[in-house]
Amino acid sequence: MLVVEKNSLTEEIEELVAHYGNDRASLLPILQDVQRKHSYISDYAQQEIARVLDIHPVEVYGVISFYSFLYSKPMGRNIVRLCQTITCDLQGKKAVAEAIERELGIKFGGTTKDNRITLEYANCLGMCDQGPAMLINDKVYSYLTPEKAVEILGEV
Amino acid sequence: MKNKKTLRAPVSQKAHIVEKPEDITTIGGTIAIEINEKKVTVPLGTTILEACQQNNIHIPTLCHHPDLCVAGVCRLCVVEVEGMRTLQASCAYPITARMKIKTSTPMVRKARKHILDLLLSEHYGECYSCVRNSKCELQSLSKEYGIEEFTFGHIKEPKHVIDKSSFSVLRDMDKCVLCKRCVRTCIDLQEVGVLEATYKGDETTISTFMDRPLAGVICINCGQCINRCPTGALRANDPSDAIWNSIDDPKKHVVIQTAPSPRAAIGEEFGLEAGHSMTGQLNTALKRIGFDGVFDTNFTADLTIIEEGTELIIRLFKALVNQDPSVSLPQFTSCSPGWVKYLEHFYPEYIDNLSSAKSPQQMFGTLFKTYYAKQKGIDPKDIVSVAVMPCSAKKYECNRPEMNDSGYKDVDYGLTTRELAKMIKEAGIHLPELPKDSFDSPFGDASGAGLIFGATGGVMEAAIRTVVEFVLGVKVEDVFKNANVEVVRGFEGVKYAEIPIGDKVGPVPDLIKHLVPNWDWLKGATLKIAVAHGTANAKKIMEDIKAGGKFSECHFIEFMACPGGCIGGGGQPIPTSPEIRKARAKAIYSEDESLDVRKSHENKHVLRIYEEFLKDGPCGHLSHELLHTHYTKRGKYIA
């Protein structure tokens, strides 16, 4: 990481801390904001957050790795999370998943070469009455069919 | 001191989460309960586990540890409480109401056995090839619960690679049972914060920051995690094979120095109760094993007192008389390598406060390959120097690149108490039955001052014994009864004392006459000192100093990385507890009282070194070259 990048990240984190407070309770909102902007929380960002909140870097890492929606490694620009839980599964998740994999040329857990999309499974999205469902970043898409899912991904 | 308690480790793991009624006097402070149909009365807020222990009812535990806060995660200690749907973890349940407890019902026994079965199903490896064989809590619980087969299978392939990056601590996560004792030790007890649980569900692992090798993070090598690990998941980096090779090599002259704390604890490895000092027997054992010279680290502890004490006098003189603003005070002790590394990482701006005097281990290493080599007529390259230490950080210390002032690696191997016990057993020796023997010349026996280095406050007490006699010109016994400086003894986390110097000072002793003209400049002054053990306590003092509090006005502060000081070091026999550490300290203090020479400056071998070898005296040119070192501002950033 370049010094300039580091400095701007530090500045950004200090602003977030000023906004949310320098209390450990601010950790999740800060991590969520950093990730929204950078798609993941880098080593350096984790240590800066630890420094300003006066906790240990490994504690930040422990928290990030605990939550499925937080990442310590770079991700694609868009994160697609297909629900794999029971009702979506009953309603045709498998066909949707296979179609997406074919179309993007990657498996779940992978990222497209152009870094456009990271593909993941998620547990119950709370759209069981409208499954199969997926999240693209923070937007939810329901009543998916293989065709519809691929079409939506084409527009991302 | 700012209180950041709520920001530390998961709140569920905090001791204070165990509910104790605010005002226990209102209802008499005690409560009558029933355990296994027997009526007992316990103070309110007692945990079920404590209540059972007080009544001699055994409850199996794994994640529970007397030094650590409650976790309640292994679930082995579950008991039945009448009227409750589920079993309760006795370690985490404070008694605040009448209850009927049953500790051995079919449901309880089955649950405990199931939990053991589950842990064993994921515990990779065989007991006979494990360093903790016969000292493993999982193993003894399996025996206790009659485990004869792996009910739920047994993992056949390792999932993790053993992290051998550190000179001090090895991590074998395939043996980890996720009790989180190491996490609570590292984050809460020591406030170093290297280890934490990461990921969740079946992927939960204890990791370092971003799964880095231990050598790549800010581990201080204190090894306290090893002492509290119930299994072989954490262990010290054992050099005993290499030491055997040296012993077996006729060309090598292998010398060994033993620190006082291992001697006070090694008996535990041979089945003795804590608190037996085995100095004489150990000398016999080491000679039988084949070491060519057996020496007492206390000798260089005495030397350290002279060097470090002289350094303090120089600093004070410069600050008070010369008004030199560049002098850093308070002076910090530097004999605990865990503490030194802690300071280098967490308070690098204070490294000038560290005494530049090497630790006793390293001083001895240098002397072996210089003074001793010359005396004995041995080529220093053929000398292998081994140090028996209570400490895992000493392994790191002897591998510091700057520790080669003799022209060779000053200390070749740092060996822990546990590892030495293993070597002695391997040699077919049962230590407690051996006759006693003395240390070899030319260093001989040391003073009691060097001996008490092993307990928290010991370095300070040794320094006080010398400084009082140097400065006041009186016998230390006239100031402190029996020369026991009680104010710095005991297990209080942070100790503080003031020693008024008054108007009467003595003559400057010959040894340091060339450094200060007289003591008049100290008349009426008050020497302020402090002692901390465990880095969490060290942190309290450092934060206070940063904030300009009372500790910033101290002149001399003793810091030990480990709780209890060296007797509680990361290389000491397992288990550890406050009681065990107390017993070890007692053994050291009573040995000290039994000695004729109890002051470092009265150690005639030390005085001879200054006459024969370090001719320009304490903190002189040669001493600086050989017995002093420098430190590195490491900081906290993990690259």
Add this chain to the structure above:
Amino acid sequence: MENEKTNRVGSVIFSEYERGEAVKKAAEMSREDILGEIKISSLKGRGGAGFPTSTKWMLTAAAKSDEKYVICNADEGEPGTFKDRVLLLEYPKLVFEGMVVAGKTIGAKVGFLYLRGEYEYMLKSLHDYLSEMKQDQLLGKSICGKEGFDFDIQIRLGSGAYICGEETALIESLEGQRGEARNRPPFPVSTGYKNKPTTVNNVETLAAVSQIVTKGGEWYKTYGTNKSSGSKLFSVSGDCKKPGVYELPWGTKISELLKLVEAEKTKAVQVGGASGVCFPKSQFERTLAYEDISTGGSIIIFNESRDMVKVLKNFMEFFVEESCGQCTPCRIGNVKLLEGVEMIEDKTFTFNYINKLKELGKTMQVSSKCGLGQSSPNSFLSILENFSEEIFNGRNGGKHEK
């Protein structure tokens, strides 16, 4: 996402309600009077555990502290549950006003809505709604012009962890920790967020509070059964023509519900989500109520074409991932149960081993640290119990879909 329905039918939660009603009424009531109404209503927690709301509030109100907190648990993660989604999107008034009422009753000035990360898309509309409430003096300083009636609501997002629906794990998460459940006691009512007295209530519970405060505890009690007052929102999904959220009085039979949602050829009904119990046809006459089948409202319907082993495997995979991993029975136990299901799937099991796993399941129910591990074996035990014939003998001679 498709548009949510606009005209929901329901006699209690979905009954007519104008924004501000509960807060305005509460502003005129004493804390004791509010508690009294809640007590009369016999409202119990709607997240699934069914703890009496008035008791929880009373304990928090009685706790001595200068700081107290209200937390609305909107970490709706139980598979098959989506009622909170509907409430938050369509009835934020009920939920937020319930929080304000709770704040007044227990003496808290701050409330948190812990919204699951999956629902981040609601964030803007919820924030907008809070601003409107502030403009209308239903939130903020001197609510309804009453000096000292201050309450503010902050929304905090989760980040994808089912366990954070457990109230103490939720509090840990709010404090910036890993979502690991705490030891109980102490309970959040005395030692909650930042170790201050805290009441954690389900979204639906708080929505019910708004209706109760407005229309009275006696009115509320006219719905439901003797032991289960009021109504319940059921999230219905799976094999039926009309999935969705239904408000029904407690005491409704499974069969009645199946008819309402037009389910056909139903073989099994999973009540309570992955952590719930799976009922076979022979038990469809049982009632949904605290005294019979207590539930947070997830109803998943399986018709005759479904392979119950596949269903069970999906549930167990869920728990293996979503266990927080701190306690032994839950962390490893769920892995063992899943392995057992895979053995059944592959026909490599022995009955002897399956029986051992059932015993293990019972151990997990009593020895796990929190509700997750205590309830995760429920589907394993109930599906193997109620569908053993199909699983071990029927359906293509015991062959299972992969």
